[in-house]
Amino acid sequence: MSEREADVLVLGGGPAGTWAALAAADAGARVVLADKGYCGTSGPTASGGNNLWYVPPDPEARATAVAARFEAGGRLGDRAWMARVVDETYRRVGDLAAWGYPFPSEDGAEVRGSLQGPEYMRRMRRRVHRAGVTILDHHPALRLLVDDRGVAAGASGLARQRDAEPWTVRAAGVVLATGGCAFLSGAFGTNVDTGDGHLMAAELGAELSGMEFSAAYALSPAHGAHTKGLMMQFATYTLGDGTLVDVPDPLGARERIAELLAAGERVFARLDRAPAELREAMRQAQPNYFLPLDKAGIDPFRDRYPVRMVLEGTVRGTGGLRIVGDDCATTVPGLFAAGDVATRELVSGAVSGGGAYNGAWAIASGTFAGRGAARFAAGRGRPHAVPSGGAGPAGGTLDPAAVVAAVQAEVLPLDRNYFRTRDGLRRSLARLDALWRRLSAEGLAGTGRGRLRAREAAALTAHARWAYRAALAREESRGLHRLEDLPLRADLEHRIRVGGLDEPWTVREPPEDPRLAPPPVSRDDAPGALT
Amino acid sequence: MIEVVSAARCVTCDICIRVCPTDVFERGADGVPVIARQGDCQTCFMCEAHCPADALYVAPFADPVPPGSPHADEDVLGAALGEYRRLVGWGGGRTPGSRLDKNHLFTRRLRS
Incomplete structure (x- = not known):
């Protein structure tokens, strides 16, 4: 059993996690970064690379870029957030250049609109290491810790290259940067992205948003x-x-x-x-x-x-943990979210963030979340932490591989997920809900490193249920969400929140006039309850 | 998927074991890594990029190759081992591939 203490714990070592770790360390925090795989190769950025939403600080050019993006995203984005992300990305990419990232040149000037994945992430790892951050590779987290008031206080998991030795890091601020969820589809670089962070956060009551935009x-x-x-x-x-x-x-x-x-x-x-x-x-x-x-x-x-x-699910899709503060705070105190684990509706609305927007989001949200967690940690004593969490940590009998296959049967086929129908979604949800009840009642089999596979199976199941519940709640087609022959509806220009594990719920983002707000929570998947 | 670990080239540095994001390798008794969990390989080529000895070959297929495939035959593959490392531009005397990055030409075409 290894035990550590830190001011800030970052879970995930892709771009968002490394930028978060750097920002927290720059703010004076003692930082531990734990990656499920290897910080520097984990995730789709390292293997794929990305273009960047990179706009020099010309007010007119930036206003044009933000306005165009807002419209492209089905008007569900947030223009103030877009402006912040563009600004922070520009600055941080300047830092990358100053640290020696070898950008190409054209006509004697550096061109900074694209990052080659292996080079980028190898350099980010080196930078994080030099900043004094403790990097724990092959340390998947299985659950978050909380203090006696329910504030996030660290995480525990297993060290899969050390005979699955358990580990615990107690921390006064936690950044989730565990990536989106591509349902183990095999899309290169995404198989580490199984929605583990969403599940851990939801076990603490975190809300999600934009999960209907998951059919990427x-x-x-x-x-x-x-x-x-x-x-x-x-x-x-x-x-x-x-x-x-x-x-x-x-x-x-x-x-x-x-x-x-x-x-x-x-x-x-x-x-x-x-x-x-x-x-x-x-x-x-x-x-x-x-x-x-x-x-x-x-x-x-x-x-x-x-x-x-x-x-590519919510890796290139948009949904993820709901963000409620400029510091990328989630709805769980002490828990911050960066990169693809967070909703990217703020910059992408209803459409895919693709590489460029998600790449910028990872850089900017990582920076915001790292700073935010460091600030939160500075104002808090070292918490007394206890484990939280449900499905997964305890052993059981269900075969995780069979659970994964059952979830994939609902979400991978184009005629179920890309081209959605209300009947199809309801049938899938009935099967997925039954699956969740079984894995809650019977538990998932696996010992040692097999606990990780069990946890991933639970995370995929939860993710699919949120995605399809949110999809049923949006009775139109918008961006990545294509529902039968239902066209876009101007009166549905709002976001949809989703959450819960045993009893999933959806609710529309309250409109500005609270007298027009619907009842706060719907505990059934009938979309009529929402409109 | 990863198909070849060349015992002749391997310098038993364990780097591939460390860097594989999905933990596919195990250290063999002789120090040469073995492909212990091929089913977890996501064909991301990261091990091939990081191997300093060009001892690895990741086949381009999402599934294992059948017995007898040239993609699992080190002698046939020859210079194909370490190809991605060459493209990324890592190793002595090479230019980082990122210096040659031309993505801007293609994103620009889409905007125009």
Whole structure:
């Protein structure tokens, strides 16, 4: 049993977690960062890299960028937050450059709009280490700790490369940066993102928001799971017999491709619209898109290759823990959220944050949350901490792999999640609710490092239930949420909160005039109760 | 998925065991890592990028290759081992791949 104390504990070592750790350390806090995998390679940023929402401090350019983003996000974003995120991202990327990140140059000037994942995250790890942060790799957290008033006070878990030795870190402020949830779909880099943080937070009563915007899928070559979208601007799509797939524009092809794949068609891509003189630059921009094609012996400019759609859930989707303060505070005192574990509605509204917006959000929200947790910790004595948490920590009999497969059967298929219907959602929820009751009653099997798999299975189940409950509560199509043939409705321009474990609930974000607010809580999934 | 750990090239530094985000490797009795949990591999290529000896090969497939596949045959693969490390630009005398980053050309095209 290893025991540590810290001012701030950061769970997760991707971009949001590392920026949070740096910000907390800069504020004078003693920081421990625990990653489920390895800080520097964990998560989709390290393996994928991302573009950045990077806008220089020209007031007009920034106002234009924010206004455009607000509209693109189905008007569910928050313009003040967008402005803060743009501003903080700009500053922090300047720090990265000052620390020596090797940006490319064009016409003698550095271009700072993109980060190559392995380089970025290797440097972030080094920076965090030099800031005096204690890094614990392969230390998945299984539950949060609370003090006797319910304030977050640390976490405990297991050290999976030390015979699953239990660990505990008591801390006066906790930052969750555990990533979104891609339901173990295999989309590269996302299999560490199983929604563990959402579950731990929900066990303390945390609220979530935007979970209906969770049907993010991305195109990948069928043989792999390399979900990179940018190069698809040069794609021509064809069916098995060679028939051209007519799409409005190659980047907007996703919905048409999804329809065809959902109908059982095979769809092929070829990047034959790429001008010859750009092809080398394409490889330099995204080596990790071309490497798996090269290795498979496919020349993507010449050969047709089959594609598939891989679920990226709330990694590229929008939903996550609800944020209630400028410091990224959650609804649980002492608990702050950064990166993909937090809702990104503030910057993305109803649409995918893709790489650029999520990348900026990770940097900015990590910085806000790290500072916030350090400030919170400074005003608080070392807490007396006790474990919290339910499903998972205790052993049982259900097979976690069977639970994962059962959840995946509800959320991976395009005809259940990408193209949603009210009946389909209700049927899925009935099965998922039954699954949750079983795993609560019977517990999940597994000892030692198997406890992590049990915990992940519980987290996936909870995540799917929140996503589909929120989806039923939004009787329209907006952004990532496509519901039957229901079009966008102007009167539904509000966010939807969701929460709870044994009794999930949804409620619409209160409108500004409280006299128009609906009853505070709906404990049933009938959407009629909300409108 | 990870398919090859070259015992001939491996310098038993344990780096791949440490850096794999999904904890796929275990240290073998002779110090050479073994692929202990291939099913957990997410084909992210991070081990291949971090291996200082170019001793690893991650096949491009999301599922294990069948017996007899050239993607599990070190002799056939040859220079393919460590390919991602070369692209990332890590290792003596190499330029970081990020210096050659051209994403701005393609995001700019979308905006125009």
